[in-house]
Amino acid sequence: MHKYNESRKRARLRWRQSAKGKAWDKSYEQRDYVKKKAHDYYIEKKIRDYQKEMDELKHNSNDLLHADNTNRFVDNAGCNLRTKQQQKEDNEWT
Numbered sequence: 001m002h003k004y005n006e007s008r009k010r011a012r013l014r015w016r017q018s019a020k021g022k023a024w025d026k027s028y029e030q031r032d033y034v035k036k037k038a039h040d041y042y043i044e045k046k047i048r049d050y051q052k053e054m055d056e057l058k059h060n061s062n063d064l065l066h067a068d069n070t071n072r073f074v075d076n077a078g079c080n081l082r083t084k085q086q087q088k089e090d091n092e093w094t
Contacts, residue, residue: 002008015021028034 016025029038
């Protein structure tokens with residue numbers, strides 16, 4: 001880093017808080033290309049946040065579905081595996 005970096009940073013911050021600096025900020029924010037850039041950033045951020053939210057929901061729903069299917073498979077495993085004796089008894093009733 002440059003040896004004057006810290007003092008220049010403090011000076012910039014002091015100037016931005018002065019009346020002249022605040023007036024410059026206000027006039028800068030009113031420029032058309034700055035407004036457009038801020039709006040574009042806002043839209044991109046909304047899209048990123050939405051995609052992140054959907055990814056989390058998708059991830060959570062897949063985990064829940066996997067757990068549900070696993071429980072269903074384990075619970076029903078005994079019903080699907082019938083012994084030959086049970087199958088023979090079922091055929092006698094029909």
